Amino acid sequence: MAEKDIAEKQLLAYADVFANILNVGLFEGDEAIRPDELTDVLPRSTYNADGRLREQERDVAKLWKGNELRLALFGLENQSAIDQVMPLRIMGYDGAAYRNQLPLKDGQKAYPVVTVVLYFGWEQRWKKPRRLKECFQIPKRLEPYVSDYQINVIEIAWLPDDVIAKFSNPFRMVAEYFSQMRKQQEYHPSEEYVRHAKEMLELMALLTEDIRFKEAKENVKEGASMTMRSILLDQIEARGEARGEARGEARGRAEGTIQTWAASARNIMKNMKLTAQQAVEAVSVPTELRAKVLEQL
Numbered sequence: 001m002a003e004k005d006i007a008e009k010q011l012l013a014y015a016d017v018f019a020n021i022l023n024v025g026l027f028e029g030d031e032a033i034r035p036d037e038l039t040d041v042l043p044r045s046t047y048n049a050d051g052r053l054r055e056q057e058r059d060v061a062k063l064w065k066g067n068e069l070r071l072a073l074f075g076l077e078n079q080s081a082i083d084q085v086m087p088l089r090i091m092g093y094d095g096a097a098y099r100n101q102l103p104l105k106d107g108q109k110a111y112p113v114v115t116v117v118l119y120f121g122w123e124q125r126w127k128k129p130r131r132l133k134e135c136f137q138i139p140k141r142l143e144p145y146v147s148d149y150q151i152n153v154i155e156i157a158w159l160p161d162d163v164i165a166k167f168s169n170p171f172r173m174v175a176e177y178f179s180q181m182r183k184q185q186e187y188h189p190s191e192e193y194v195r196h197a198k199e200m201l202e203l204m205a206l207l208t209e210d211i212r213f214k215e216a217k218e219n220v221k222e223g224a225s226m227t228m229r230s231i232l233l234d235q236i237e238a239r240g241e242a243r244g245e246a247r248g249e250a251r252g253r254a255e256g257t258i259q260t261w262a263a264s265a266r267n268i269m270k271n272m273k274l275t276a277q278q279a280v281e282a283v284s285v286p287t288e289l290r291a292k293v294l295e296q297l
Helices: 002-012 015-027 086-099 171-184 197-207 211-219 228-242 249-253 258-272 276-282 287-296
Strands: 038-040 044-049 052-057 060-066 069-079 113-119 152-155
Touching (some): 015 038, 015 152, 069 086, 197 211
Antiparallel strands (some): 038 060, 060 069
16 A cells, blocks of 8 residues: 555656646646646644544645645545545545644635545446535434535546546546546557656556556656657567567577467557557567468467
């Protein structure tokens, strides 16, 4: 869990990424929040449970300031699975943020707290509670006296394409992955160069079960400038080399069976939308075996 928390914070903690997510998710793409107006705040707060002081921690939190005036506190929470008590959790985070503003000086006003839940699930929609009252079974006579609390959930995989297009690189690529998986159960990476590539791959490796991201994050260096397609394609080639299925000496010795080469090529054809000829070249099938492998495809 600690590794997952760190990876999530690395990407979303960038002010440009954080601001862009809020601008698209809350303000329809308008540049209401500028990255230079955001400052980091400690995401931790404490609460008392069973007579013991406990700590809770947001994923990412930033203070929005304009001309030294504190305008709002924003928090982002990442969810790959649905949490039926999410309104209770968010109310706890927000309540602690309001409590930390006290005491107020004479004439001073508190600033609002806004939390956005980024839901990355693509197999089912968020059908669990979005309001505090939906978490309880409330007697009818008591209902008017129970205060409600609403949470903001963005279902990434279900966003329309025109909304996803408003996200900037790299979060747009994150959103494209989940959208494509929902619609066609496979992902076709773009030729666009990735910003914050290392951090984005760290996040994707933890949010998905796609082995390509897990392998890519080990090989992409900080500040690397690569396209998403080339990043993932390189991992397929690296896997082939590790199995003795790559170019160089392996090509001369023609290691591996025709069936093995064909399986590798067939996999890349599906995931990368390549032709048979492009696939055998991408996985470096030995020249003397290509005709026989192409027959299998």
